[in-house]
Amino acid sequence: MSYTYQYPRGALTVDCVVFGFDGGGLKVLLIKRGIAPFKGEWALPGGFVKVEESLDEAARRELQEETGLERVFLEQLYTFGEPGRDPRERVVSVAYFALVRPEVYQMRAATDADDAQWFDLDELPRLAFDHPEIVEMAHQRLRGKLRYEPIGFELLAEKFSLSQLQYLYEAVLGVPLDKRNFRKKVQSYDLLIPLEEKHRDGPHRPAQLFKFDPDKYQELKGKGFLFEI
Amino acid sequence: MSYTYQYPRGALTVDCVVFGFDGGGLKVLLIKRGIAPFKGEWALPGGFVKVEESLDEAARRELQEETGLERVFLEQLYTFGEPGRDPRERVVSVAYFALVRPEVYQMRAATDADDAQWFDLDELPRLAFDHPEIVEMAHQRLRGKLRYEPIGFELLAEKFSLSQLQYLYEAVLGVPLDKRNFRKKVQSYDLLIPLEEKHRDGPHRPAQLFKFDPDKYQELKGKGFLFEI
DNA sequence: TTGGCTTTGTGTGAAATTTACACTTTAGTT
């Protein structure tokens, strides 16, 4: 018996919503399309999946090829497959969301390649395809996850101050948080390792730096611990 | 310029993890494969996506064709795309999870078609492909969602007693819950409409029946309300 | 060196929520 399938095939792509944080608001990385359709318009980085690679690999490869980004936090988001979402033919896209640290963010912002640029999440330009919908879902997911999983650290430098962490939470969740209560809570889990170093910046009191302890988190998680801000 | 893509294409399928609840434990609906590969083994209901249909439509169609189920709660779960997950060639599968009410569950359990059967979630037979992994993820997702979204009602009859609701939560979450505290909490949201009718069953005190008010939930959700058990 | 600026860092009491816990009511069966 033959293994040939009787169904016609569409194409399969991956698209990545890459978030960055610069201390102010959330940013999203977009690329300017060099080819039709939507040539010259902004779009999410992404592209076709090769037959011999996994979806995650495809997402990482496209991110690397189109934006130069490597070793970022990457997680599958949702698969978009409405017929007609690509004007050419049936294209199903597995969307990912990615979080990058400020070092990376600043690096990419510096190289003024005008075909890859950071935009404020709430001031995005017109986007190709159904990419606005994808970005919207990624934003919702990020907001939802931040409350229950310690992924915010992926948007900060390895060493960060509690104020920086708080600014991040305020930016993503869109609400102001009480400084004392916030610090009490995040420190209560014992997942932040206080470092010797201090962060100095401007003519102010320098801030204690911390780093997140992912191993300890994994260990606690195994015992049913639930991170929650 | 031509719109022909330079990448070879794999096939695209949908697979559904269908959960049912009979007052005892969680059940999963499986079908016996009639064709190779894995002919004669149990597998998740699912099949190939047609070019002109959306992914959701494909999932509903396959469910209908293979199990007769219609009008079920259906939500996209995750997309599985490891090369090699299908021994024939590259097949990417968009997995869904579905929740069915006991009426439906009992109906399907009655028709003793031996090519579609309910199994206890914790006593599943050997499964084809990477379906064990898919079931595992669906179970996790169900557990996670149940705490924060009122989807448990999709596994109960339209009219249900508070005890039935509690048994469901206990079965899915795997922990015993305090009767009084549970009732206090679920009723505090004012999302359950008490009905005139009573449920009688056995030589016991009959139970007050309720139904869930989805409209009110949608309204509250719009105002930032968070359901939580 | 002094005063001013700006950010870090810290504690407490009131209010709200969560938790633990046991007995009465109801209907059916014998």
Place this chain on the structure above:
DNA sequence: AACTAAAGTGTAAATTTCACACAAAGCCAA
């Protein structure tokens, strides 16, 4: 009429959340 089994109900203690204000540190400029 007595027995059985599940439904239904309240309170007090413990814990968590929330609101809130001022001293300490370092830099800069006069």
